Amino acid sequence: MAEHLGKEESNRTVDDDPRLAFIYKEAVRGLDHQQNVVENMNTRAGSLIFATAFANSLLGGRALSDGLGLWDWVAVALLFAIGGLIVFMLWPYHRYTFRFDPEELLHQYVDGDRPAKMSAMYRALALRIKEDMVGNWRIIQRLRQALQIALLLLLLNILAWLLAIAGV
Template identity: 70%
Template sequence: MAEHSSSAGENHSQPAAASDPRLAFVYAEAVRGLLHQQNVVESLNTRAGNLIFATAFVSSLLGGRALLDGLGLWDWLALALLFLIGLLVVIMLWPYYAYTFRFDPEQLLQDFVDKDPSGTMDVMHRALALRIKTDMASNWRIIQRLRMSLQLALFLLLLELLAWLLAITRV
């Protein structure tokens, strides 16, 4: 069997680095988790929009009927609940800029190309997976606030509905 001589352009100074498929898997799972988090945020924003619609519908339908007879205790309570729901919706839809769902390309170049041009994909996957974990923890604090605001607003919507019904029946 004849051996072929290597071409003049090949670089023999670095041995071929064996890539660890486990690191690639961990990195892929970290990215998948971050994408899931981004979908959760989008879902919460959609739910906040639905909450706005539901609140407006309940308030206009029942509130209009209840306020025909003037303002009573239940009317004031329903209006206060409407205000609180509005405040919670503002909290949910406020544009948070502290989310981290992607990497800064300039930072990636500095960290993985400029500082260590001989670094392997394994090193890069490991570092980025750990960075994603930190970003997910930071994002989760904001997501928890949004989730709690949504849950509280939904509960207040039920109370508002009840207050409007009690105002209509003049209990």
């Protein structure tokens, strides 16, 4: 029995490098973090919709009661710009990569002529996760910039409504 455990232990050492397992788990944790960032951005975009609707209904109604002036048109144009950025942020065309295709994994690591060892799988998948994270990060940065621009436009929108109300 001790001989069997020793043989099993040597196979595990060759096959399962705990460092690679740790690196893989950290890569997955990083990918999970990215997915949480995307979900957070969607929540912020939803909050932006509410804030925009609230500010425009409250201030726009008051400003437009006096007719359409220059600042009213500016505010309406800013409202459409904010709406366009929100659509950009929430439209589901972004190609994030947060998961692996099980069929592809089976074909690549299990069903082939030489099934891969766990260490080789951990290494290959950790590197693939890194590539996926880089691609995801490009999308996340564009969405973050769109959110920042939309928030700035919301402030300008509120200012335009206030100037319209003041009759400037």
